[in-house]
Amino acid sequence: MLNDEPDPRTPPEAAGDPPARPNGWLLLIYRIPSEPTRLRAAVWRRLKGLGAIYLQNSAAALPAGPAAERALRKLRREIIEMGGTAVLMSCGVLVGEAEVLAAFQAARDDEYEEIIDKCQDFLAQLEKEYRAEHFTYAELEENEEDLVKLRNWLAKITDRDVFGAPKRAATLEALATCEHALEEYAARVYAEEAESQ
Structure with a gap:
């Protein structure tokens, strides 16, 4: 590659680096009206597309980072426009991070x-x-x-x-x-x- 950035196709272990540890998490907690169901499906697809994991129903987490924060802020705004509620939090895991x-x-x-x-x-x-x-x-x-x-x-x-x-x-x-x-x-x-x- 021409720049100094690592090749994204190279696993960290192959480069001799241990896997990175989380530097905090972004947590989106939301509620969406039950009807129409397409709204719930749309939010679920967006979160999955971002790589978020569900900690429980309507509580999705992503590793903290500028791109993830922008995407979740945008999704939060869209949820509110759907008539739902959403809170985006930056947090660390006290127990259970593994x-x-x-x-x-x-x-x-x-x-x-x-x-x-x-x-x-x-x-x-x-x-x-x-x-x-x-x-x-x-x-x-x-x-x-x-x-x-x-x-x-x-x-x-x-x-x-x-x-x-x-x-x-x-x-x-x-x-x-x-x-x-x-x-x-x-x-x-x-x-x-x-x-x-």
Whole structure:
């Protein structure tokens, strides 16, 4: 990389650093009218998209940070506009921080596991192309788009993974395997196209 920032794809453990410890938490406690239910679903999706974990119903936590605070302040304002109530707090965990951190790590590992599953699907799709002898630029382009989606999805998760969840390294390996497999498939496409001309 050209700057001094660490590569977000490199797990902290691989760089020799221990996983970071929380530097405080942001806690959003809210109430939303029960009807229409789409409002509750919208808030839940937004919180999950931010990587928040639920400590209990309507109480979601994120590691403290400027971006997380901006996002939760905005969501708080939207909840109030929906006719609900919301309080955003900055806090530390007096007792039970290990459990909160474990829940946050488990949420990231679940997301990483989804990517690993999608990587397996990607490799199965490439294998299907080999079996069907589909070596065309159209198929290559479609598979390249799928790989870009996986990379973008991984980037979102690594942005949320501020403590370096355990499955991060396995996910990076799975994506690297997909990238290598696609390179081999592309070489085959180019060779087949050259032979047909």
